[in-house]
Amino acid sequence: MRIRTAASALALLLATSLSAAAADAVYAPYDPAPAPLAPAANDYGDTDFVFELGISGIVSPEYLGSDEYQINPSPIISVEYLNLPGIGSFGGKxxxxxxxxxxxxxxxxRDASDYSELTGLDDLDATYELGLKAGYEWQNAEVYGAVRYAFGGADGFVGDIGANLIARPTERLVLKAGPTVSFASSDYMDSYFGVSARESVASGFRLGAYDPDGGFKSVGVAASARYEIFTDWFINADAKYDRLVGDAKDSPIVQAGDENQYFFGLGVSKRFSLDLW
Structure with missing residues (x-):
């Protein structure tokens, strides 16, 4: 596996942070309910909307199925509590x-000319995915799921589900770990893992023609840590391993790259509380 210097540095920083259990924390993509700083912080009073904003640096494969890695910024957006008059509230105070x-x-x-293993494939524009996520968290466990619609370079639906065990060693520190599963529609899978007959010819038949179906895309495990450094300010970090499965794994694109996909992140965020009604 070839990992760029910046990616290696961030991965090392993440490993160091996780081993220093009181100094670092992980942003869990499905962590809508962070641990409170103190019992008094649980009482939002007349607050109707509690959310979190931040920024994270993410190390991820350069394209789905790649064995090369890159680092990019990524926003942190999380809704912890929302009260809607006449409808009810979401999230626990x-x-x-x-x-x-x-x-x-x-x-x-994805620019095929940047990678010798993708020679002959069409370029892909950037893909944007928008949707909803939902979760339920207990003191020592949680379940979550998300569904998004993709548009741009790829069209179709993609989503994931998972569960975590939760440890709270201190009032400020929350640790999570558990399995994840992702899925995608056939249109989405074809965009990233398919090879048309024309593309196969253009590759010199090095990549065989391939038409994947929708279904499970990957299985894996994610771990996260989250530390409240000051009231409503958090350091977030996460690490995730995905193994491409099914039609995604069998793609000639993945066979030329790597079915094992790794992700690392480190960022900072702040919680905001608003009285709307």
Missing amino acids: DGLGLSIGPSFDYIGD
């Missing part, structure tokens, strides 16, 4: 319970 919020992802463009 103690940081537990049901949460519903936005889910999004961004995949950069």
Whole structure:
């Protein structure tokens, strides 16, 4: 596997942060209910909307199925609590319970001329994914899921589900780990893993023609840590391993790259509280 210097540096920083259990934390993409700083922080009073904004640096494969890595900035957006008059509330004021919020992802463009193993394939524009995520968190466990619609370079639906065990060693530190599964529609899979007959010819038949179906895209495991450095300010970090499966794994594109995909992230975020009604 070839990993760029910046990616290696961030991965090393992540490993160091996780080993220093009180100094670092992980941004969990499905972490809508962070641990409160103190019992008094659980009482939002007349607050109707509690959300979190931040920025993270993410190390990820240069394209789906690649064995080369890149580092890019990524926003952190999380909704912890929302009260809607006449409808009800979502999320628990103690940081537990049901949460519903936005889910999004961004995949950069894929320029075949940048990678010798993709010679002959058409270029892909950047893909934008927008949707919803929902989760339910208990004191020591959570389940979550997300569905997004993709447009741009790829069209179709993509999503993931998972579960975590949760440890709270201190009032400020939350650790999570558990399995994940992702899925995608046939249109989405064809964009990233398919090879048309014309593309196969253009590659000199090095990449065989391939038409994948929709279904499970990957299985993996994710771990996260999250530390409240000051009231409502957090250091977030996460690490994830995905193994492409099914029609994604069998793609000639993946066979020329790597079915094992790694992700690392480190960022900072702030919680905001608003009285809307």
